[in-house]
Amino acid sequence: MSQATPEPLNIGLFGGGTVGGGVYEICEESNKDFLAGIGADVKISKICVRDTSKARDFSIGAHTTVVSDYKAILEDDSINCVVELMGGVTNAKDVVFEAIKRGKHVVTANKALLAQYLPEIQELLKQHPEVHFAYEAAVCGGIPIINVLQNDFFGDKISKICGIMNGTTNFMLSKMESEGADYDDVLKEAQALGYAEADPTADVEGLDVQAKIALLAKLAFGATVPVDTVPCQGISQLSSADFEFARMMRSTIKLLGTAMLNADGSKLSVFVSPVVVPLTSPIAGARGAGNIVVVNSRNVDTTSYSGPGAGRFPTANSVVSDIVRIARGMATPPFPYDKDWTFETDFTGEFYTRITCKDALGIIKRVGELAEENGVSIHAILQNPIEDRDNVDFVVTTEPCRLSQVESFCSSIAKERWAKNKPLCMSLL
């Protein structure tokens, strides 16, 4: 009968920054003895960084050499495991591909690399079945969602996976919810606190989530999602008015990555967008920089997984879990299964549209006509007392319809002379 065979790991670590430093500290300091005690024989013998002379915020043991030449690790036959924590999709790609080709196990936290080169990585791994490949930290840093999707749904059939996968934007949206703040102000605050980068595009336009939901769709549905084709709407158009309307609906607004089957299970929709979430949903409860993933499935119904999505030690912890599983001979196949899917971007749902207009006679009647012309049934109309007749916001929520229908409804509204712009449109959860 099969028993796991432990394999002592001699690690070459690429990256000694936020996450790399945390991994080194855990493996070589805080949990060194514990890991040895549970049979995980793990040693980091080399760290590759850009600048070997830079001071590090963690102390490096005498048995570890700091290098800047990739070959010092890749061509070292005594190193049997590469941990890639540099980031980016160019040098990191070379390192990861070369490591696999040389039969070294790979652990990475690099969602961008994974999302972009998934088919190539899978192909290469097929040619190197002796290589373990693990990436728990790539999605929702501290939440073990990859392990769960790799191991706990074999007997099940997932119908939907969605969640908050970006801490920066969740921090911003939580502020907008709790303080009634406006988008520009919370962005500045997030930048001042170091949550958001000087160029916040990847976060606020949802590109970071795009890569992550593509990966989760691979795990949950076996789908190889061409990342660039995932429809992606960010949060930069949201205003404090949207949070007011959400509150009237006992809801809030979250930026979600979603991958879900259509009603008959034949097509898969993957998208990133702000979503109006009822306050009773566990998703609404994830505040601050917290992340959460919710899985809907035939057997288990709904489970959810929440925790920190980033940060040195939460992320490093996931990397270490991968390392230890490999060292103990308990690694999981990285992608549980593959399946060809037809992707459906024109998914069916209920929608929220915020219409901004100059107050005029007959607007509601005209909105009703345009809805009907586009096959959209109105569920409710929400409006606050009018304060500025030149700038009136009201919200139309729809019965279930296709995204294309509500988008064409919004486009036709944009053409009305009383409309100030194209209405903002979001899904309802």
Add this chain to the structure above:
Amino acid sequence: MSQATPEPLNIGLFGGGTVGGGVYEICEESNKDFLAGIGADVKISKICVRDTSKARDFSIGAHTTVVSDYKAILEDDSINCVVELMGGVTNAKDVVFEAIKRGKHVVTANKALLAQYLPEIQELLKQHPEVHFAYEAAVCGGIPIINVLQNDFFGDKISKICGIMNGTTNFMLSKMESEGADYDDVLKEAQALGYAEADPTADVEGLDVQAKIALLAKLAFGATVPVDTVPCQGISQLSSADFEFARMMRSTIKLLGTAMLNADGSKLSVFVSPVVVPLTSPIAGARGAGNIVVVNSRNVDTTSYSGPGAGRFPTANSVVSDIVRIARGMATPPFPYDKDWTFETDFTGEFYTRITCKDALGIIKRVGELAEENGVSIHAILQNPIEDRDNVDFVVTTEPCRLSQVESFCSSIAKERWAKNKPLCMSLL
């Protein structure tokens, strides 16, 4: 380098009831092809039940024999995996122990058996290192908390694990919260709906949670907890008044299993009790029969895991995950580590005490004196307008103190002539 070696499983299933039927249906019907496709070669060739003539609510394939004689499975050398879903601690014990002795892998959902015979099972497994032993379904049926604790905290140090682990009582407490209902009424409703048994003791007195938190303490801290010694307070003393006071504190009340380290990490406290939980905690968000487990740790800080704690398919799904991991050669050591602990029942916390009295002069002053005499600092006093002078409830919450101090405070109040009974005492989360 080590690769997992799949092992075709010929399964003998003990139990064809709620969970057993679900496991059969998943493995032999709904996901049969999928499992074969991912390399899990799984067949259930025999089912052992009490009464072979009983009609079953799942259809049994021609390749499966229904038996009532344990030996038909245990002495069948072609069967290499026993799945125990009978329940109880007598026959189930014989079956599980005999299966291990014969070198058969064991999957079980039996928390009672595990909690009671943990040391014996560990000892037996040491003598049979070829046997895989898995029990994902034993705690919080549909939530993969066992997998997570076995695999995702190697580099971390858990300081506390707590959660809602009993759906019946959570259903009752959720009703008391949302409808202001009284204990006796919600118990009757839970019984009518089939959530609670005719004899609800195991659920409402917390004994079911006692076994579960003992198991989680094993996984999180390596502790072998003598189950019978785990202090256990149920929910039968709670009244609608407690939920009113909780609401005044922007909180609700949940029955929690808790295992936590003391401040310097030297001692472990394990207990079951109702706890006053702030509405902002994810624990408060677990309503109805839902379960949730929250883990606090050094690296990851807080993660939480929520989902259904029971039911045919959620529970069966966890059993199937265990089976598939064994079949694919990816089973995890069942108990990640062992550690001797000093247990501390007299833990430190903040407490809620509800005092019921006849209205009289000077009560608050006297309560203050008794608190001081017992070394208890009062944090707040809550009282509703008095309606019945013979039956006045008020609540005293404390600053951090030891459990023994607040208990002795309550005992001294009980001796006062105006006290109607010994005050109810709970922790604050």
